Amino acid sequence: MKILVPVKRVPDPATTIRVLPDGSGIATDNVKWVINPFDEIALEEALRIKEKQGSGEVVLISVGQTAWQEQLRTGLAMGADRAILVKADSPLDTLAIARVIAKIASDEKPELIIIGKQAIDDDSNQVGQMVAELLGWPQATFASKVELADGKCTVVREVDGGLETIAFPLPAVITTDLRLNEPRYASLPGIMKARKKPLNELAADSLGVELAPKLKIKTLKTPEKRQAGRKVASVEELVQMLHTEAKVI
């Protein structure tokens, strides 16, 4: 089975994010870049499906700039077979990125697209669902369990108030939640092998899809910081304060 895994380059979750004084973006000096953690879970799931079936191909796709090669190489080192980097010079909105991924998918014809439920930089939680609609495929968002049998897929989803199970035929799009799996680390032999795996680059504007953004970020600002209060000496004092000062109990 061929599985397409879109990955995004994002700041390491442990990075402290600072907004630039002019509000044009975030400071990127001293930022360590990683694969979006939810996309790592997506890649891990794809690799497990391939290993279980004993055959298949896992193809990575990124829509970004040259520097994104770094994360694609990491994904190849984890075990993906090849990678596609679609380069875009100007910032694209979520719908344009979804259009690029859908276009690549219509050429590559994977049976599954597995993608993180959200990127931890913009927190949009949109691209997987958009790709599914553009392709006319079923979608299973926030997956915590994926089962494949006879061309049919059954997914347990993390939703409000419980777990929902849905089923559908392939091809389809799955977006991953935290509990789906624990991603592996790239091994040393994996890293060596990754250097020789194919990483093809092409230009977004050569694909013939609409790229002009309809969503524009006008400005960024730092939210007001919450001030730390004070320490209390005992449980008794805490409960008194909550009762008489904060008046919340």
Place this chain on the structure above:
Amino acid sequence: MGDVLVYAEHRGGHFPKTTLIAVSAGLELARKRGGQCIAVLSGDGAAAAAAEIAKYGPSKVLVLEEPRLKHYLADAAAQALAGLVKKLGAETVLATATALGKDLMPRLAARMGAPMASEIIAINDDGTVVRPMYAGNALATIELDGPVRVVTVRGTAFDAAKPSASAAPIETVTPELDAAALKMEFVNFNEIKSDRQQLNEAKIVVSGGRGLKSGENFKTVLEPLVDELGAAMGASRAAVDAGFVPNDLQVGQTGKVVAPELYVAVGISGAIQHLAGMKDSKTIVAINKDEEAPIFGVADYGLVADLFKAVPEMVEAVKKLKH
């Protein structure tokens, strides 16, 4: 022009508070865009929920009647709504960023070729919207272009709509669906039953972290405090990942965002991803034995103590206060 279509989520005719938040944000946006706020419902029990929603201020309430919409599924719902938006000429489709809203709205946006802003926290007079990015470390002002747009709103950022004196008219609409394109099938819903309040509706939330050490301790140590305060229970990602409690309880950037009157963080260190889900709470209490824990940086009241001693003491102290 400027009409706002609000997708009013419900389950079997009952709607959560988050649905009234969508209605309230829809009313605000419609006022600012010079249009009407229209609510739309679908699925089992929609008519009953519609009769209630009609009392909360929308100009009109529509019920989508179609057997394929009985159980919510993204492909059918997106088709039905896209058809309705076209018919109505609505400018914006809005829902609260619940699991369902997050699942449906991007699919709908793609179907309509519309831009979408997720989890907005404010609507400016010029029509731009504000949303958090980078786990709440940046607030972005966003402009959406085009004849139709999609937004989801963050449940903590808008007040729930209030009942009005009159009820809006309710109409039934039969959507035209392309049945051949619908491939998703509902299998079952495994509801986590709880007598406690919902996380995003409670005035008080008590959350536990890795410091609780086990699921058993959530039951024996944390739950008595949750119940004594009449609170909802939450958890950090670490506690959910360790299997102490169900994922439904996770508070944070990638879980639920809450802003209760009182948030009590017990044995939670306060990673930035957790703070993103609770830092707008009115009063924050932190109980942690590590005085360097980042959670103390946002807490109004911090208690450096062993939680296994402090929490039972707190249960007794709250009891005493009540009598």
